[in-house]
Amino acid sequence: MKPAAPTFDPGQVSALLRGEPGLLQDWIRHWSAGRMFLYGAYILLGAGTFGAAIGAWRGPEQAVYTALKFPLVILLTSLGNALLNGMLAPLLGLNLGFRQSLLVIFMSFTIAAAILGSFSPLLLFIVWNTPPPNLSAHSVSLGYDFMQLATVGFIAFAGVVANVRLVPLLQTLGGSRAIAYKVLLAWLAGNLFLGSQISWILRPFIGNPRTPIEFLSQHPWEGSFYESVFHALQHLLTQP
Amino acid sequence: MSDYNSPPPGQLPGYTPNPTPAQVPPPIIPGPTPRPVPDASLGSRPEDRAPILGWAGIIDALLREPRRVHYQLRQANAGRLIAALVFIAAACALVYGLVVGTFSGGTQLWAAPLKVAAGLLISGAICLPSLYIFSCLSGSSGRLVEVGGLTAGLLALLTLLLGGFAPVAWVFSQSTQSVAAMGALHLAFWAVAAGFGLRFLRAGFLRTNARSTAGLNVWIVVFLLVSLQMTTALRPILGTADTLLPKSSEKQFFLSHWWQCLDASNHN
Numbered sequence: 001m002k003p004a005a006p007t008f009d010p011g012q013v014s015a016l017l018r019g020e021p022g023l024l025q026d027w028i029r030h031w032s033a034g035r036m037f038l039y040g041a042y043i044l045l046g047a048g049t050f051g052a053a054i055g056a057w058r059g060p061e062q063a064v065y066t067a068l069k070f071p072l073v074i075l076l077t078s079l080g081n082a083l084l085n086g087m088l089a090p091l092l093g094l095n096l097g098f099r100q101s102l103l104v105i106f107m108s109f110t111i112a113a114a115i116l117g118s119f120s121p122l123l124l125f126i127v128w129n130t131p132p133p134n135l136s137a138h139s140v141s142l143g144y145d146f147m148q149l150a151t152v153g154f155i156a157f158a159g160v161v162a163n164v165r166l167v168p169l170l171q172t173l174g175g176s177r178a179i180a181y182k183v184l185l186a187w188l189a190g191n192l193f194l195g196s197q198i199s200w201i202l203r204p205f206i207g208n209p210r211t212p213i214e215f216l217s218q219h220p221w222e223g224s225f226y227e228s229v230f231h232a233l234q235h236l237l238t239q240p
Numbered sequence: 241m242s243d244y245n246s247p248p249p250g251q252l253p254g255y256t257p258n259p260t261p262a263q264v265p266p267p268i269i270p271g272p273t274p275r276p277v278p279d280a281s282l283g284s285r286p287e288d289r290a291p292i293l294g295w296a297g298i299i300d301a302l303l304r305e306p307r308r309v310h311y312q313l314r315q316a317n318a319g320r321l322i323a324a325l326v327f328i329a330a331a332c333a334l335v336y337g338l339v340v341g342t343f344s345g346g347t348q349l350w351a352a353p354l355k356v357a358a359g360l361l362i363s364g365a366i367c368l369p370s371l372y373i374f375s376c377l378s379g380s381s382g383r384l385v386e387v388g389g390l391t392a393g394l395l396a397l398l399t400l401l402l403g404g405f406a407p408v409a410w411v412f413s414q415s416t417q418s419v420a421a422m423g424a425l426h427l428a429f430w431a432v433a434a435g436f437g438l439r440f441l442r443a444g445f446l447r448t449n450a451r452s453t454a455g456l457n458v459w460i461v462v463f464l465l466v467s468l469q470m471t472t473a474l475r476p477i478l479g480t481a482d483t484l485l486p487k488s489s490e491k492q493f494f495l496s497h498w499w500q501c502l503d504a505s506n507h508n
Binding site for chain 1: 365366367369370372373376377379380381462466469472473488489491492493
């Protein structure tokens with residue numbers, strides 16, 4: 001009998017990144033709390049580092065806050081949607097249990113967190129090259145908008161890659177490419193919907209230069225994430 | 241008369257037939273000399289496994305037999321080779337930086353070498369984590385050490401070639417007063433050197449069993465952008481300024497900085 005893979009081996013994340021369906025299938029069959037804990041630790045580390053880089057533009061205090069809040073968005077999104085995702089999978093033809101669905105989603109977020117963690121030096125470099133928040137209003141506004149767009153761009157890239165990486169695994173588990181895409185799109189839509197709102201509630205991440213540094217904004221339920229990105233894009237494109 | 245002694249019907253006695261075409265070896269047509277199979281697995285040839293000895297050996301292997309470097313980077317004791325590659329990169333960057341500094345002289349004689357060397361090494365360090373993640377996503381079996389070694393090899397080859405361009409750059413730096421012209425020249429040299437360095441990296445990347453190069457291509461764009469932005473972040477490297485590094489209020493994207501340099505050059 002083939003011995004089960006060690007559940008708390010940090011090196012298994014590179015196999016996860018390579019997306020070896022056979023190995024991943026084996027891990028899903030042998031569900032373990034240790035593996036979930038490992039993925040949680042990677043999410044805390046990767047997303048936390050990226051969060052620190054985002055907050056560094058505003059200042060060290062904001063870097064600490066964002067390093068705490070950013071992994072929280074991922075963990076809360078995974079756990080908040082766990083029930084829904086666990087139900088959607090069998091409904092769409094993928095015979096996965098609740099815990100297995102949660103593990104697959106954690107795998108996806110671990111990949112995203114690893115990508116984001118690897119981008120954090122690049123983001124710090126961008127921060128270093130962006131006008132700091134204590135300058136004139138025009139420079140600050142441009143810097144803030146640029147940081148917002150760079151952050152969204154990095155997160156979008158990591159999210160897309162992490163989800164695409166799951167397709168072969170879902171295809172192996174479901175036996176059909178169509179089922180794999182249906183489940184993936186359903187999970188993606190749900191996670192995006194909840195994740196964007198959680199990130200909006202837990203704002204600020206970059207830290208608005210016109211407001212004091214704070215862990216949570218004074219009015220966390222006002223406006224929406226998509227409105228904010230749209231206004232930033234509009235502002236950046238219409239600058240003379 | 242025996243039948244054995246009589247010639248076959250229709251054939252004259254004493255006649256020896258010409259050999260059939262199949263029996264004649266075809267004329268040798270000179271063609272291209274057979275080349276080694278490019279995708280033969282690393283280490284399958286004895287020359288791949290030849291140890292790389294000394295500084296000259298490392299430089300020779302980088303320039304002539306990159307497969308040997310790729311093979312050695314995969315071995316357990318690759319640390320010394322990687323350290324040597326980083327040292328070569330730093331030393332050659334310092335030499336090239338000195339030539340860059342001779343354009344302005346003064347403070348730039350020590351500041352430019354430090355900035356060129358630090359800029360290249362920091363660019364490599366910033367981009368290394370993402371290269372490793374991209375290599376994993378491409379299905380590569382390369383370890384972090386091997387990917388780090390490939391990055392060190394890229395920087396070493398790039399700076400070696402810059403060192404080769406150094407005399408040419410020095411001649412021009414003594415002949416012209418134009419910062420824009422010298423900047424364009426250094427940029428052209430850097431582009432050629434980076435092209436060869438990235439070719440080394442790509443070949444090594446493919447030898448780690450990567451299934452796709454899409455991630456590598458994205459990373460190459462990121463590396464080039466970071467390196468180019470570094471020239472603006474650490475300015476002045478070529479000309480002179482009041483401060484050693486730009487002030488917070490002077491932070492710029494490299495394209496807008498170049499545009500300003502060209503504009504200033506046109507007005508002068």
